[in-house]
Amino acid sequence: MNITIKEIAKRANVSIATVSRALNNLDNVRPETKDSILSIAEKLNYIPNVGARNLVMQKTNIIGFVLPEIQGEFYTEIIRGIDEYVYNAGYHMIVASSHSQRSIVESLVNFMKRSFVDGVILMAPSINERVKEIITGSTVPVVVISGKSEVDIVDTVSIDNFQGAYSIVNFLIKNYGHTKIAIIKGPSTNNDSLERYEGYAAALTDNKIKINENWVVEGDFTLRGGEIACSRLMTLLERPDAIFASNDMMALGCYKVINSLGYSVPKDIGVVGFDHILFSDVVLPRLTTVHVPKSELGQEAARLLLERLDGGRDKEPEHVKVSTGIIIGESCNNLNDYNHKPRYQPINQSINQL
Amino acid sequence: MNITIKEIAKRANVSIATVSRALNNLDNVRPETKDSILSIAEKLNYIPNVGARNLVMQKTNIIGFVLPEIQGEFYTEIIRGIDEYVYNAGYHMIVASSHSQRSIVESLVNFMKRSFVDGVILMAPSINERVKEIITGSTVPVVVISGKSEVDIVDTVSIDNFQGAYSIVNFLIKNYGHTKIAIIKGPSTNNDSLERYEGYAAALTDNKIKINENWVVEGDFTLRGGEIACSRLMTLLERPDAIFASNDMMALGCYKVINSLGYSVPKDIGVVGFDHILFSDVVLPRLTTVHVPKSELGQEAARLLLERLDGGRDKEPEHVKVSTGIIIGESCNNLNDYNHKPRYQPINQSINQL
């Protein structure tokens, strides 16, 4: 049988209450008593029963993280961000991704079970009515990571998609002299996608550039989607000079298509992305893209949740936006520099540099 | 206050025992009574208290997954594999990756707390004495995912590294006519790394090819490590015709170096990898590599763990090896097809090609 405080109490000739106090390091225990208890516990290799403590404390020190699917480094980074943060506060995290057998709704409902988790972080590209309903009726605090702060009754964390998209497009225009910029949008149901488009549109408008509807195509955030969308752009009579792919995966899809058509990035057409995934630095030419602090996204969500858990249950919902930055690669040319300076160093030169 | 079986019992005019029976769908309850109870529970929106049930059942239906670091799709896929499998059995998973604040040992010890998790899946590239000790003394079942079945006292799941490495190297020799094959090993402390090297060595030996020590260099499984190792190989007086990188990240590092030197893959030198990460299909040329069924790795581990949990506590430890397959890309040439065309082009010639 597993050893309990009862057993320790017997051996130490004290009551279980005293054992509990000693173990929890409360100060109203005589030092000698405490030492004795602690040493006995140590000797017996005592391990507290978490479940029993949970029951009486009405707290599990576990939070749930619900996400669409565990795939791609994006989610991985967020998971890490959350985990690192909550660990320091003595919490653990249960990950529930939706998959063939389980929907987001199901995961949520499951987590809301009393004494299962103390709080939930929900990551969802779009939030339907049913989910909103569940969040509203939740007994435990919920923090939403989403493209848009569409749920204002709970804390939210979102990427500053607008700013990110605006910045990079504005950069292409102002610094690189581009005017013919196409966009490959993400899925229309996705909030991040919408905001990125708005940033794109605003940057053009602010620079007095008309939006060419032929240069606005939709993708689905996948590599394949990027390929298809890019093919469409490449077969237009009037081609853009640069493509703003709403995420890096699609940008890589563009690379593939452009290369397979015998063109080259950025010589023939520029490509920029959004997300700054690992491989945007690995590909040649390195992708110019918008950096999203993924891990920070998770950390902020965790911070908000733990703050709620720490007594701040009825303060106003907080809405945090994490900001982005531009990563400048070589996937888009500076048209202003274009005075016949070769952009690619002759190979013999780079060899000399070794 | 939250509603409990006590409340339901009161309203249904029965005892809490009967409520419990009805809720758990035991058969020794009169149908009418059961219906009445169920409808009341429904109406009251009753949610069972997981913690209380855990306490009396001595079971949490949570398993722990301990891994070195949450990073890269490799781990992500395994997490998904485990999650999908255990979900169907009514379990949840707590992920604990080691990071700056937490070691593997710490995670393990933490999970071993009674009533915290019902079992643990441990993924570790190498297993030290301390960890072995903890596993041995564990009160809950442990399944180890590791490169080698070095822990034979518990169930293990491992990649068939030897077979994978052997296959791809043998393929290069037998099918592509290669003889000058270098290897970039992984870290020497990593079991997967060692086994892959052994597969490489065996394939050469079986084909009566001597191992050239100059062509055996060590990497660290990172992109950067691959670059450094590849640079060393490329500066040798006698260069290999192909490089077997012990994982795909390092293979991509090779791509970078080879390209930056003005050479091309596979024309000047072939590169093959191991893992079959997402990006091995994205890069150009597509990487020839060894496919590792990552999600299956997680699923097998989950299966073994749940089998233990399901009463099979004292059956013999099982050791599962998941097998690999070769993915043929375009990153390595078939020399048999290569009728006397020079493999290394003079540098000026490759410049002309631009």
Add this chain to the structure above:
DNA sequence: CTGTTAGCGCTTTCAC
């Protein structure tokens, strides 16, 4: 300082 006692909410004998 320490012991007694009353639960936390649930499952499970053991009677009836």
Add this chain to the structure above:
DNA sequence: GTGAAAGCGCTAACAG
């Protein structure tokens, strides 16, 4: 079929 009662192992008043 159903109820009474005994815990699961722990914390937290409340006394002393």
